[in-house]
Amino acid sequence: MFGKFVLSFLLFFSLSSFGAQMGTVVVEEAFIYLSPDFDATVIATAKRGETFPMSSKTQGPFYKVKLKDQRLGWISSVDIKSGKVNTPAGVKKEKVEKNKPLESHTAEKKANNIFAILRYQGFFAQFVDWKEKTLGKTRKDNLLFYGWNWTGFDTLVEGPFYIDSRIMATFQAPDYYKKVTSIEAKGWILKAQVSFVSANPLGDNFLFHYGFGASSTFSHFETGILEAGTKKSYSMDDVGIGVVIPIGFSYRVGSFSTQIFYQYYVEKTPHSGYSLGLNWAF
Numbered sequence: 001m002f003g004k005f006v007l008s009f010l011l012f013f014s015l016s017s018f019g020a021q022m023g024t025v026v027v028e029e030a031f032i033y034l035s036p037d038f039d040a041t042v043i044a045t046a047k048r049g050e051t052f053p054m055s056s057k058t059q060g061p062f063y064k065v066k067l068k069d070q071r072l073g074w075i076s077s078v079d080i081k082s083g084k085v086n087t088p089a090g091v092k093k094e095k096v097e098k099n100k101p102l103e104s105h106t107a108e109k110k111a112n113n114i115f116a117i118l119r120y121q122g123f124f125a126q127f128v129d130w131k132e133k134t135l136g137k138t139r140k141d142n143l144l145f146y147g148w149n150w151t152g153f154d155t156l157v158e159g160p161f162y163i164d165s166r167i168m169a170t171f172q173a174p175d176y177y178k179k180v181t182s183i184e185a186k187g188w189i190l191k192a193q194v195s196f197v198s199a200n201p202l203g204d205n206f207l208f209h210y211g212f213g214a215s216s217t218f219s220h221f222e223t224g225i226l227e228a229g230t231k232k233s234y235s236m237d238d239v240g241i242g243v244v245i246p247i248g249f250s251y252r253v254g255s256f257s258t259q260i261f262y263q264y265y266v267e268k269t270p271h272s273g274y275s276l277g278l279n280w281a282f
Helices: 002-011 093-099 102-112 176-181
Strands: 018-025 029-033 042-047 051-055 062-066 072-076 080-082 120-134 137-153 162-170 186-197 206-227 230-253 256-266 271-281
Touching: 042 072, 051 080, 120 162, 120 230, 120 256, 137 176, 137 186, 137 271, 162 206, 176 206, 186 230, 206 256
Parallel strands: none
Antiparallel strands: 018 051, 018 080, 029 042, 029 072, 051 062, 062 072, 120 137, 120 271, 137 162, 162 186, 186 206, 206 230, 230 256, 256 271
16 A cells, blocks of 8 residues: 555656547446556546547556546546547437436446545644754744645646645744743744645545655744843744655545644654644535
8 A cells, every 4th residue: 555655656756747639438438547556446437439638658557537527537548549539339428428327327426426536625723842952952842833734636736646735834932932031932933844645545434644745844933031131132043844744534524524633744853743624625
């Protein structure tokens, strides 16, 4: 499972983009998969004669195609041919749709509602075990951040990548400045991160996530010290770039999703955080 995730991450750097090439389905019924793997979730089916924008190159035995609702999927290279192909059946799409069995409509509706293929966005709160090397040693404080996140396929880039993007901020300074200097500190911290995560179903409405990504942090604090009864003010700015390792769960109720994540940040001074979010499909 983890190997497939790493493979998907590597594909991010090698997949070709869509050109003007159109493809025609040449079999009676073709499955369109969530990822280029015959064991992947089937997100749609296509009938003979249907056309889709398709990638110019294959990934293994699959072409990447774009569906009518703008979702991306993968179809076997033996099921689709480039260009407008005259298919033997010659059945119009309208007739195919009209005569499609009820079971097929139900299956397609269910496939479109799979938790793992939907996109979500929303707000979250995150407690961060903030750590910083300052005032002669490594100090820490628990800070509350608020932020916004986007989660799912095709949220940041097109392709078979389940991405969690987050931006968050807190408008308070750690209290260890006041404990050491006796002067109240002011400031803010801004964090941003992009993670490639898994979307492992543990039921129709329950997903387990793990992954890795890039993170960045910018902090600005203003404090001071007393020297001979006179306050001297100081301004401190710091930038940190590193890696984030998220692990968590998503639970869906209707069109809403609750996320619980633990995130470990490997930056200049490693720290961690726990987040709780409320998202909705978009």
